[in-house]
Amino acid sequence: MTSFKIASWNINSVRARAAIVERFLKEEGPDVLCLQETKAHNDVFPGELFTRLGYVHHALNGQRMHHGVAILSRLPLAEHDRHDWQDNGEARHIGVRLPGGIRLENVYVPAGGDVPDRTVNPKFGQKLDFLERMTRWSEKLSEPTLIVGDFNVAPLECDVWSHKALLDVVSHTPIEVETLGRLQAAHGWVDLGRRFVPAPQRCYTWWSYRSPDWTKNDRGRRLDHMWASPSLAPQAIAHRVHEPCRAWERPSDHVPLVVELTL
């Protein structure tokens, strides 16, 4: 039986994470790695690091300083699109086609700023608009697709350490949860994370840097996701959240997700 192992990780600077991304690739050995927040223009992306480790196929959509996404792969990639769902030039998406015809979409949804009100915080409106444009795009999809990345929304009550405490905190507000829900419904996207770790079980992918000890009180959120088309979802045979990576040296504040697909 052939299978693909696909990983997704908000790396928070690919250049600052060279040591731990190498460790992750050696220990986990995914066929494909999707990165978000690479914070590197394509000209300074450390492609040789990935090539040396056997990930010789690269699809990059980077920009200077902020944002940026990349797909590194042992398998040939056919690049097929880069959407600008915010319509402002930020590098937040890259899509490829994998051998066998599966579409893989790697997305970094805007964080949305501090105040959950688009009239006083334009970034919050841009986040909602980004998700709306993804919804319009999802409605037209007809091929088996896997979309992964940092969605910057923790939709379920059990996706955050305290539902009550985070109701007014950007990432878990009702309007974000509703907007993400419409996106999910537009294609019947299957939330693979919750398929393998059903609610109300604890499942987090991000812990703030702003705590001296990220394990204290376990104030995490599930901001990173892997969603599959209904026709593709039955091929997902495993899904893991690599929580120990949060304790590695000089970590990202997000941890990697891995899905295994049979072909």
Add this chain to the structure above:
DNA sequence: ATGGCTGGTAGAACCAGA
């Protein structure tokens, strides 16, 4: 406890993350 910390870039009394 709306603080706390981290990275990029500039060389900050910076910005952004979420």
